[in-house]
Amino acid sequence: DVKVTQSSRYLVKRTGEKVFLECVQDMDHENMFWYRQDPGLGLRLIYFSYDVKMKEKGDIPEGYSVSREKKERFSLILESASTNQTSMYLCASSPGPKLFFGSGTQLSVL
Amino acid sequence: LAKTTQPISMDSYEGQEVNITCSHNNIATNDYITWYQQFPSQGPRFIIQGYKTKVTNEVASLFIPADRKSSTLSLPRVSLSDTAVYYCLVGDERGDSSYKLIFGSGTRLLVRP
Numbered sequence: 074d075v076k077v078t079q080s081s082r083y084l085v086k087r088t089g090e091k092v093f094l095e096c097v098q099d100m101d102h103e104n105m106f107w108y109r110q111d112p113g114l115g116l117r118l119i120y121f122s123y124d125v126k127m128k129e130k131g132d133i134p135e136g137y138s139v140s141r142e143k144k145e146r147f148s149l150i151l152e153s154a155s156t157n158q159t160s161m162y163l164c165a166s167s168p169g170p171k172l173f174f175g176s177g178t179q180l181s182v183l
Numbered sequence: 184l185a186k187t188t189q190p191i192s193m194d195s196y197e198g199q200e201v202n203i204t205c206s207h208n209n210i211a212t213n214d215y216i217t218w219y220q221q222f223p224s225q226g227p228r229f230i231i232q233g234y235k236t237k238v239t240n241e242v243a244s245l246f247i248p249a250d251r252k253s254s255t256l257s258l259p260r261v262s263l264s265d266t267a268v269y270y271c272l273v274g275d276e277r278g279d280s281s282y283k284l285i286f287g288s289g290t291r292l293l294v295r296p
Contacts (some may be wrong), residue, residue, distance in 0.1 A: 104282050115270070116227070116286040123281030132285065163226050170215045170274025170282055174226025 075100045079164050079175040086182050092151040094178050096164030104167045105147035107131075107139065109160045110177075116163065120146055154182045187271045187287035194293050201258045205271030208252050216247060216254045219270045220232050221289070227270060231256070258292075266294045 080095035096104065103124050108116040108131075118131030120139040126137050136158060140148040147166075151158055159182045165172040185187040186208040195201045207216070215234050219227035231238055233245040233254070258265060268289040274282055 099286055106203060106284060115288045118285055121283060127281060165226070166281060170217055170284065171229055171232055
């Protein structure tokens with residue numbers, strides 16, 4: 074079974090802090106994705122990546138950056154957390170159009 | 184980039200067949216159609232994927248007409264545990280083999296006793 078592991082299930086941070094959300098997959102997938110999900114808004118794509126070579130913005134990249142130094146690890150970085158970044162963050166990986174999701178990180182920014 | 188449109192919500196009763204249709208008028212030649220199920224506080228879970236005609240697995244069937252501009256997820260004999268949000272996704276493979284996968288707003292299915 075494919076395993077996508079997100080480092081924290083729940084996270085509480087303060088406004089202005091730098092926040093790292095980590096995601097690791099064990100199936101050598103080329104594609105990795107970060108989504109955020111807010112009540113009533115579905116999943117919105119923040120960033121995605123193809124291997125370590127390519128990182129590209131999704132629909133809502135403002136306030137976020139990403140790092141993919143190794144193929145299995147895709148990190149989402151909030152340079153200066155703000156309260157409007159309180160959300161559920163979901164990481165996914167895929168070999169193609171079929172996505173495998175982690176359990177999600179519920180981030181609260183106070 | 185193919186955008187998808189689905190009904191916002193549907194109601195059904197236990198034991199009924201449920202059909203959820205997704206519209207994707209701008210689907211590209213190489214795109215696959217994939218459906219996911221999501222329960223509260225969990226990541227979406229893959230249900231079924233298809234390219235054309237009909238695909239069936241142990242959970243659902245997927246019907247895709249010849250023009251591929253829509254698809255229908257069919258859930259036979261739903262139970263209360265099928266209450267969830269269902270998303271239709273059209274895979275956007277770019278020339279470099281990477282994928283940009285955008286979710287639509289999903290269909291909230293409520294199954295009543």
